[in-house]
Amino acid sequence: MTDRSLYTNHNGDHNGDPVLSTTALSMVFGGLIALDRVDLKVERNSITALIGPNGAGKTTFFNCLTGIYPPTRGAITYQPEKDRQINLKGLAPDRVTQLGLARTFQNIRLFNNLTVLENVLIGCHCRMKAGLFGALLRNRKTMAEEKAFIDFSYDLLVRYGLQASVNELAKNLPYGAQRRLEIVRALATVPKVLLLDEPAAGLNINETNELGALIENIRSQEKLSILLIEHDMNLVMKASHTIYVMDYGKLIAVGAPSEIRQNPAVIKAYLGEE
Amino acid sequence: MATLWISFLAYPLVVLRINTNTKSLDPQWSRLPILAASVFVITIIWRFLLKRRSYLRLTKAVNEASGLSVPKATWLTTVAKSRYRRKLLVVLLVIVAIIPFVSTPYTVNIMTTALIYITLGLGLNVVVGVSGLLNLGYVAFYAIGAYTYALLGYYFGLSFWICLPLGALFSTILGFLLGLPIIRLSGDYLAIVTLSFGEITRLVLTNLGFTRGPRGITNIKPPSFFGLNLNGAPKAFLVEHFGLHPVMDLNRLFIYFIILAVVVLTIICVYRLENSRLGRAWLALREDEIACQAMGINRTRAKLMAFALGSTWAGLAGVVFASQITFINPSSFSFMGSIMILSIVVLGGMDSIPGVIIGAAVLILLPEQLRFFSNYRMLIFGALMVTMMVFRPGGLIQSVREVYIHQASDSPPEPRPVVATPSTMDQEILND
Numbered sequence: 001m002t003d004r005s006l007y008t009n010h011n012g013d014h015n016g017d018p019v020l021s022t023t024a025l026s027m028v029f030g031g032l033i034a035l036d037r038v039d040l041k042v043e044r045n046s047i048t049a050l051i052g053p054n055g056a057g058k059t060t061f062f063n064c065l066t067g068i069y070p071p072t073r074g075a076i077t078y079q080p081e082k083d084r085q086i087n088l089k090g091l092a093p094d095r096v097t098q099l100g101l102a103r104t105f106q107n108i109r110l111f112n113n114l115t116v117l118e119n120v121l122i123g124c125h126c127r128m129k130a131g132l133f134g135a136l137l138r139n140r141k142t143m144a145e146e147k148a149f150i151d152f153s154y155d156l157l158v159r160y161g162l163q164a165s166v167n168e169l170a171k172n173l174p175y176g177a178q179r180r181l182e183i184v185r186a187l188a189t190v191p192k193v194l195l196l197d198e199p200a201a202g203l204n205i206n207e208t209n210e211l212g213a214l215i216e217n218i219r220s221q222e223k224l225s226i227l228l229i230e231h232d233m234n235l236v237m238k239a240s241h242t243i244y245v246m247d248y249g250k251l252i253a254v255g256a257p258s259e260i261r262q263n264p265a266v267i268k269a270y271l272g273e274e
Numbered sequence: 275m276a277t278l279w280i281s282f283l284a285y286p287l288v289v290l291r292i293n294t295n296t297k298s299l300d301p302q303w304s305r306l307p308i309l310a311a312s313v314f315v316i317t318i319i320w321r322f323l324l325k326r327r328s329y330l331r332l333t334k335a336v337n338e339a340s341g342l343s344v345p346k347a348t349w350l351t352t353v354a355k356s357r358y359r360r361k362l363l364v365v366l367l368v369i370v371a372i373i374p375f376v377s378t379p380y381t382v383n384i385m386t387t388a389l390i391y392i393t394l395g396l397g398l399n400v401v402v403g404v405s406g407l408l409n410l411g412y413v414a415f416y417a418i419g420a421y422t423y424a425l426l427g428y429y430f431g432l433s434f435w436i437c438l439p440l441g442a443l444f445s446t447i448l449g450f451l452l453g454l455p456i457i458r459l460s461g462d463y464l465a466i467v468t469l470s471f472g473e474i475t476r477l478v479l480t481n482l483g484f485t486r487g488p489r490g491i492t493n494i495k496p497p498s499f500f501g502l503n504l505n506g507a508p509k510a511f512l513v514e515h516f517g518l519h520p521v522m523d524l525n526r527l528f529i530y531f532i533i534l535a536v537v538v539l540t541i542i543c544v545y546r547l548e549n550s551r552l553g554r555a556w557l558a559l560r561e562d563e564i565a566c567q568a569m570g571i572n573r574t575r576a577k578l579m580a581f582a583l584g585s586t587w588a589g590l591a592g593v594v595f596a597s598q599i600t601f602i603n604p605s606s607f608s609f610m611g612s613i614m615i616l617s618i619v620v621l622g623g624m625d626s627i628p629g630v631i632i633g634a635a636v637l638i639l640l641p642e643q644l645r646f647f648s649n650y651r652m653l654i655f656g657a658l659m660v661t662m663m664v665f666r667p668g669g670l671i672q673s674v675r676e677v678y679i680h681q682a683s684d685s686p687p688e689p690r691p692v693v694a695t696p697s698t699m700d701q702e703i704l705n706d
Contacts, residue, residue: 109564109565111562132552132583
């Protein structure tokens with residue numbers, strides 16, 4: 001069962017055109033195999049979820065994708081366009097972000113002592129050009145760029161309902177808004193793939209439902225693909241098109257939400273053996 | 275309780291006086307009650323402030339819980355609000371520019387030192403306050419600037435005006451070179467490496483032949499003013515018409531105005547840097563390195579830039595220092611110097627330009643004004659730092675982030691909100 005579902009092609013209503021795929025991605029910390037030959041595909045314009053019990057290696061997988069850890073073996077193929085392939089393995093985190101992979105963090109990592117707007121502006125960093133002399137001389141070009149990106153950031157904040165707290169310090173925001181701001185900050189890099197690491201952690205049921213709608217909104221409006229790590233099964237089942245299940249660094253199942261719900265291997269991993 | 279304890283601790287310091295005439299210990303018991311009383315009073319004030327602080331916190335929490343907005347501005351933070359900041363700085367500048375005409379050469383000298391330390395503080399602020407890289411060897415860059423001028427003047431007779439940019443350039447390059455091996459470090463490790471760098475620089479200067487070792491370099495020339503002898507006719511003119519102090523050395527006065535110009539330049543540059551793409555990258559670096567990288571910021575480059583640019587100001591200040599003091603040797607650039615500059619930044623307020631200015635003023639000018647207190651200077655210094663850390667851990671003037679004003683757009687075709695920034699307002703003023 002496990003093997004079959006692992007290697008079946010789940011096209012569904014998607015066109016089988018992955019924007020991001022890993023092949024046999026492994027990460028070894030000393031003697032610990034955190035990731036064991038993970039093959040994962042994120043279809044273009046879809047929401048893919050990665051679930052699994054605590055310590056399964058989900059966040060490690062994210063860290064490998066975004067270059068924070070260099071993966072031990074395997075390949076990460078990123079296709080920003082259909083006929084363009086980039087191997088992300090071994091690239092520095094800032095390079096990965098510049099190419100179009102943005103992420104949020106499990107424990108919120110905002111720039112706490114900066115304002116909400118500045119947080120988003122930092123997200124614009126890699127698309128801005130101003131250098132040292134632009135900053136010092138404040139020439140027309142630099143100021144025009146600065147203004148354009150402030151407008152862009154403000155628009156983004158308005159779209160995601162954070163305009164009221166533009167000048168607020170990030171640390172003073174309520175928790176839910178901080179989660180949202182982190183997503184907005186990631187969107188400011190104009191990514192092709194958005195990696196969300198447990199965006200619903202610490203949110204209540206209402207907020208989680210809102211988040212589900214928000215994620216779907218982001219996908220359709222920003223035209224990007226989302227890879228989601230989540231523990232909240234309600235959210236995962238509702239929001240995602242494809243679900244990958246990981247346990248002890250291995251993928252144990254893959255499929256549409258309805259299939260995963262009945263998959264014995266998944267049930268075993270979550271609930272133990274009967 | 276605290277009173278007794280401190281009385282006991284300070285007893286040898288305050289009560290026992292060595293009578294040098296009779297070579298005997300001469301306890302002065304009358305001082306003890308005074309000490310005890312003052313400590314008692316201070317403790318009470320201390321307690322009161324602590325209570326007040328916890329009360330303020332409580333009310334704030336209650337207000338927040340009940341959804342009331344909390345007025346955040348205290349009088350100290352309002353000073354830094356952008357609207358008034360510019361005017362305040364201009365007023366301050368005018369006052370500082372007038373001072374030499376109404377005071378003595380001694381005051382001018384101290385003010386020059388203070389201004390040098392403001393430059394240093396602002397430079398270190400870029401590294402420590404904005405980018406969050408603890409640099410304990412900052413004085414080394416200051417030394418590089420000073421030695422650039424001293425040595426080039428000594429061996430090649432180069433003038434102040436050539437050496438000023440050269441000093442800045444050399445310390446920038448050195449900052450860059452120091453940055454290269456240590457970009458991987460952060461926190462304590464970074465502090466240790468920079469600390470040893472500062473000491474190494476001092477030792478190298480002491481032991482190298484051509485730097486003339488501990489003897490230092492004497493007779494450093496003052497900056498020239500178009501080859502004019504300032505102490506001749508111009509001085510007579512100023513003394514007569516502007517009430518200048520008759521014994522004022524005009525070369526010193528000139529240096530005063532040079533460093534004043536450097537300070538103004540520094541303030542403008544640091545302010546602009548801080549509110550630019552580069553400055554935001556530094557701030558991001560300080561706040562969270564991993565998130566900073568995840569935003570596509572090249573960490574290595576940002577760190578190197580911070581180190582190199584921070585050192586530039588130290589180089590500038592060093593050149594001016596050498597010309598002011600006319601004699602430098604390696605012991606002018608001891609570890610205490612780095613600590614002093616760091617204290618200015620910490621006391622004044624990390625990442626806050628007015629804070630650094632106030633910090634430098636307090637730490638350089640106050641000890642001069644309190645000379646009669648000089649025995650207890652370090653004691654007071656320490657007490658001040660402790661008090662600061664308890665009551666205002668963010669510094670005297672905490673940094674205030676730029677506020678962006680949102681204006682509704684008038685043009686109907688695109689109902690898109692326009693955000694005006696203080697910087698764009700500058701642009702408008704310039705256009706007018």
